[in-house]
Amino acid sequence: MTRSPDPSPQFSRRRLLGLGVSGGSSLLLGGCALNGLSEQVGQASEPLNQRLEVLLQGRGPVPEFRPDQVDPAALLINSFNGTPRLDPASYRLRVEGLVSRPLQLDLTALSALPQYGVVMRHVCVEGWAAIVAWSGVRLADVLTLAEISPLGGYVEIESADQYFESWDRASAMHPQTLLATAMNGAPLPVANGAPVRLATPIKLGYKLSKWVTRLRVVSDLGVRRGTWEDQGYEWFAGL
Ligand SMILES: Nc1nc2c(c(=O)[nH]1)N[C@H]1C(S)=C(S)[C@@H](COP(=O)(O)O)O[C@H]1N2
Ligand SMILES: [Mo]
Numbered sequence: 001m002t003r004s005p006d007p008s009p010q011f012s013r014r015r016l017l018g019l020g021v022s023g024g025s026s027l028l029l030g031g032c033a034l035n036g037l038s039e040q041v042g043q044a045s046e047p048l049n050q051r052l053e054v055l056l057q058g059r060g061p062v063p064e065f066r067p068d069q070v071d072p073a074a075l076l077i078n079s080f081n082g083t084p085r086l087d088p089a090s091y092r093l094r095v096e097g098l099v100s101r102p103l104q105l106d107l108t109a110l111s112a113l114p115q116y117g118v119v120m121r122h123v124c125v126e127g128w129a130a131i132v133a134w135s136g137v138r139l140a141d142v143l144t145l146a147e148i149s150p151l152g153g154y155v156e157i158e159s160a161d162q163y164f165e166s167w168d169r170a171s172a173m174h175p176q177t178l179l180a181t182a183m184n185g186a187p188l189p190v191a192n193g194a195p196v197r198l199a200t201p202i203k204l205g206y207k208l209s210k211w212v213t214r215l216r217v218v219s220d221l222g223v224r225r226g227t228w229e230d231q232g233y234e235w236f237a238g239l
Contacts, residue, residue, distance in 0.1 A: 062201040065119040065131050070184055074130035077191045084160035084211050091195050097217035100147035113137040118176050120201035134180035134199035140173040152217035160211040165226045176201055204237040
């Protein structure tokens, strides 16, 4: 997919979002051919999606792209509630809920954990995609450090702009799922979620929360499932 030549596609983008909600997952994924699993997952109902987690875990890592395939111009900024500016010095990532060791990690603590990179295709349901290189820590390492309970089947993700997400445990623990602090070899820009955002090649763009402030491990999904999911978007949103 290529970037729209129209530099201010706000209205048409909103319309596309509306179509996505009513048109179903095949439209959401239309044209962004990634692999067969995306279609299966996209068209399945939620319980089936959750069973597909087993498949997801069993299929191994998602193939990555080469660093020279990164296309910074293709990554559009998609923020729906402004751009929060978090002070890096006072920033804390809170990890709570069904964990034996609740955490408040500052950026120094995050940078002390093993660092990983992923070069992946970011796919937005509004009809664009971009190859991006993210780096940071594995979400799995943070959840393991917090001693996640076996009863913690889901992770709720809060962001500074009130964006909300919830993920299944298997996707959160996937080795390519990162809490990214850098993008395309440079510190993460504020517009793209600084100081910390989610990145993974296994889920659609709207699952990849920017400005993450709090992770809460829970046993069941709550009434709120996600900013877009609560308006009809598919919850698992696997690629
Ligand atoms: N906190 C927060 N995270 C968010 C969003 C948002 O509005 N707020 N938009 C989502 C959507 S729909 C997409 S496609 C990506 C866009 O990431 P980018 O702006 O870095 O390209 O962020 C996702 N994460
Ligand atoms: Mo998106």
